[in-house]
Amino acid sequence: MTDQLQRFIFDNTDIRGEITRLENSYQETISHHNYPEVVTHLLGEFLAAATLLSATLKFDGTLTLQARSEGEIPLIMAEASSDHKLRAIAREADAASSHDFTQLLANGQLIITIDPKQGQRYQGIVALEGNNLSECLEAYFLQSEQLSTRVWLASNGQQAVGMMLQELPASEAITAEQRQQHWQHITKLAETLTAEELLSLPFDQLLYRLYHQEQVRLFEPDIMAFQCSCSxxxxxxxxxxxxxxxxxxxxxxxxxxxxxxxxxxxxxxxxxxxxxxxxxxxxx
Ligand SMILES: [Zn+2]
The missing domain is CATH 3.90.1280.10 (HSP33 redox switch-like)
Structure with missing residues (x-):
């Protein structure tokens, strides 16, 4: 089944993961537009990334991941809500053709907005520094949340997929040294993951391929769907x-x-x- 967001945790560590694969919602998002191929692919990554980040929402609301730049794509954004609805758009990007992320989003900013249904809006902004969206997100989390985070994203025009690993606040049962060892070990294994595997393997097989020697618990998936919030x-x-x-x-x-x-x-x-x-x- 496609369009899922699924959480996993590693027993006896302070690390959690999220994994998502979007197909119908991604197709529907791009079907309303006639984007160049490079924009379609990057929009898939934004959609997958917003989905992963929305899993960290602790209340009802919407998370928006947005980049503004002086490059070939002046604006690209994806929204994911706590009730698992998605939408995304790129603006004035009809002539975009570069395969270089730093050209597409030259001199850009990454903006993450969290809009709770009740309560105050939060916005974090960092310079887009990195050769791809994953690197920019990792830098964002390190700067603004001080949370070690790794993100893998892939998109091929048919599917948008992503995996995220994130350190949780330290628990008492685990020493700082163990914490560091766990993080290095788990992320090192994830670094062997190829975009091809991310796009093709079912989640359980993918996690088995990476972590068959670890104790991984996979939670029930949430189902994601395209739904515009306009009215x-x-x-x-x-x-x-x-x-x-x-x-x-x-x-x-x-x-x-x-x-x-x-x-x-x-x-x-x-x-x-x-x-x-x-x-x-x-x-x-
Ligand atoms: Zn609408």
């Missing part, structure tokens, strides 16, 4: 920020206000009455 209400709320005057100006020109969701291409049309209601209700 009429959210679109109206976004329009409201433009102000009544600006909206009236557009209405005078075109008669309706037309909005196309850039993630899913859902079309929203609002007439004069709908816009008028929008501002009336805010007065109550």
């Amino acid at each position: 009429e209400t959210r679109t109206l709320n976004a329009l409201r920020t433009l102000g009544k005057e600006e909206l009236d100006r557009i209405l005078a020109e075109t008669g309706t206000i037309d909005i196309n969701c850039e993630f899913c291409h859902q079309h929203y049309r609002f007439d004069r009455a709908a816009i008028s209601d929008l501002f009336d209700t805010t007065l109550h």
